Amino acid sequence: MSSSRRLSITERDDQAVDLPEKDLHHLASFEEITVSYAGDGQPRVSVSNHVGVIGLPSGNILEIRPKASCNLLHYLAYVGDINDELVRGTDAAVSMGDSFVDLVARLYLDELDTILKRGLNREYLVQESSEKHLRGQLDLQRQLQRQGVAPKKFECRYDELSTETVLNKILLDGLHRLRPLVTTSAIRSDVNRFYSRLQQYVSHERMSVRDIESVSLTRLDEYYADALELAKLIFKQIFVADLGGHDRRVQSLLIDMETIFERLVYRAVRNIVSKESYEVKDGSIGHLVQTESDRGLLQMYPDFWVVNKSNDIVFVGDAKWKTGTDPSRNDLYQIAAYQAKYGTPGMLVYPDLDSEMKDTYTYETPDGTTAGRGELQATELQTGDIDAYSTFKETVEATLRKQLPGELTSTTAAI
Structure with a gap:
């Protein structure tokens, strides 16, 4: 790895890269990545809605950074992919200058240090x-x-x-997977140091997510719980591929930002809508076209919608992991179709855009009516510069609560 290079690109940007052909061929094997060539033959790479790192056959590392400023560990904690106790009180923000993998590694090393001090499972x-x-x-x-x-x-x-137990083998394999991916020399040195310490007590063996999920912690070893949460994140997001019959493995860690953002918005709305009078749902809301001959055409999937106790749809919303100062026409057309079908108000939610998007739209026909639709709110979640997880959570929920109709969030809302 001494001769390897680390290249950085930003998601959704089409950027020129200086990589050998075998690296480009490997990148082209990912569905999320497009490799193209400019007129002068210069290779270019673009990545759709994913951030993280990709290990390449040459030993190079390609790092993909988020387009919008975000606190990625906070996002993952909020949607339940990692235990929120892991990020409470931390300032682990992922911005344009940070590496997500380094932050995961730092949290993982902290948990391993705690485990080693308390004593390894036997x-x-x-x-x-x-x-x-x-x-x-x-x-x-x-x-x-x-x-x-x-x-x-x-x-x-x-x-x-x-100490040659499944628990300890999971911890060691987590370090093994992180070693080629961390970006800074200080964290890489710490990962290697902990790997050497742990290897004195347990031999390395390739483990899996199934191994983690099969573990049943007892009162005596429950202090492993947070480390296992992080190990599951590392194991789940890892892509391992054998190259050309060689023993060497190439590892990558990619996070789908579009999916994470949609889940975050859905969970936040579910948290703030009155559970006494309403229910928040996701998945298919129905079909835009329903005919006897072609039933099921154009199935509609808003990211969330709200129903009352009579199961009437009273609100629809979409989360868009995009940057820009105004909603695109396609975004507006999509949410308008949901609103038109059910005659409800709606919401478009975007990531942190430096407070440049705060618009309210009303639909009007030539005769001045609203065409059966309610108002449409377009808003952004300003979360990129927030350090404390508790503040992050409060900001997300307060922002959406302000944009939702008051009767949905009131504990005494009428049905």
Whole structure:
């Protein structure tokens, strides 16, 4: 890795890159990435709505940074992908100058330090060895196979308290996956140092998300919980590919920002809408076209909608991970179709745009009517410069509460 380079691009930007052909070929294998060539033959790369890092066959690292300023760890905590206790009180913001992987690594190392101070998990595991004196049980089959008719040692099978447990192997493999991806020399040094410390007690073995999910923590080892949450994030987002028959593995960690933002907005709306009178839903809301011959055409998927106790749809909304000062025509047409079908007010939500988007739209026909639609609010979540997770959560919910119709958030709302 000493001769490798780290290149940085921004999501959704078409940027020139100086990479060998084998790296470009690997990038082209990702559905989220487009590799093209300019008229002068210069390769260009663009990434749609994903941020993170990609390990390349040459040893180079491509880092993709978010287009909009965001607090990515806070986003992941809010939607439930990581335990929010991991980011409470931290200032782990992912902006244009930060590396998301470095922040995950820093949190992971903090948890490992806590675990090592409290003591690694130990379990009684079956061991097999050749001993001068009988220990535990004699393995008769192995004794005859290995020692023959003139034995000099006993082939023993016994239980021994060991740190070679699934829990500890997960921790070590998490470090192994992070090693080629962290960006700063200081964090890479810390990852290597913790890897060496942990390797004194447990051997490396490739683990999986299924291994993490199969673990049942007890009162004695519940202090592993936060580290396992981070390990699951590292394991879930990892892409591993073998190249050309070589043993070397290329690793990448990518986060789909569009999906994360949609989930964040949905959860925030669900948190603030009155549960006594309304319910927030997501998924398919129905079809734009319904005919006897072609039922099911143009199925509609707003990111959230609100129904009352009679199951009438009273509000619809869409979250857009985009930058710009005004909603695009396509965004407006899409939300207008949802509103027209159900005659409701609506909302478009965008990421932090430096307070440049605060618009209210009303639909009018030539005769001055609203064509069966309510008002449309376009708003942004100003979360990029917020350090504390509690403030982040309060800001997100307060911003959306202000834009929603008052009766939806009131605890005494009428049905």
